[in-house]
Amino acid sequence: MEEQIIQLLFYCIPAIVTGGVAYYFFSLHTKNEEGRRRYLLHKESQKDALPVRLQAYERMTLFLERIAPASLTINLTPVTDGKDDYENRLIQQIETEFNHNLAQQIYLTEDCWGIIRAAKNTTIQMIRKIAMSEKIDSASKLREAILTEFMDKQAPSATALSFIKKEVSEIIG
Structure with missing residues (x-):
């Protein structure tokens, strides 16, 4: 009886080892396939999102060009002779432009959005x-x-x- 158990073990051990190796390679293959699918989905979504992100950067570029003091004062001429009225008009124009572009922040990096906000606030403070x-x-x-x-x-x-x-050049490559 003992001999039969030993023979049975000799037959079972290679089957168990083969099964374990097969399981290991199958799970490795499954993980690789899942990673490849994720990569392809990410790549596809990036391809779709890139134009939207670039458009957000374009809009914020226009915003920054419009609030540049030279552009701002040339585009907004004084309506009255009161300096306070003109100051308020300039600041209101900056705030209006900024509020119009608020949604673009979801496509920009935190650093970029922070710098744009700082530029807006600094321009207002200087005025x-x-x-x-x-x-x-x-x-x-x-x-x-x-x-x-x-x-x-x-x-x-x-x-x-x-x-x-700088950020756009890094995105585009």
Whole structure:
């Protein structure tokens, strides 16, 4: 009887080893196939999402170009002679443009969106700071002072625009 058990073990051990090896290779193959499918789905979704992301970067580029102090003051002429009215009009235009593009943040990186928001807020702060000057008493002088201030300095929107260009070049490759 003992001999029969040993013979049975000699027959079963190779079958168990073969079954274990087959199971290992089958599970490895299944994992590889699942990974390949995920990769193909991700690649396909990236292909579909890329144009939308690039469009978001384009829209934010337009936003930054529109809020650049030179563009802003050229496109928005003073309606009255009051500097406060002109200051409020400039700031309202920046806020309106920004609010119009709020949804684009879902397609941008956190860093990029943060830099764009910082550019917007810094531009508004600089306009307010220039408008506080005692020397400026009319809308035309405020406009002139804003243009003069940003001739010597790089506008915050230009810095954000450089960041966008860098990110887009990394996306495109």
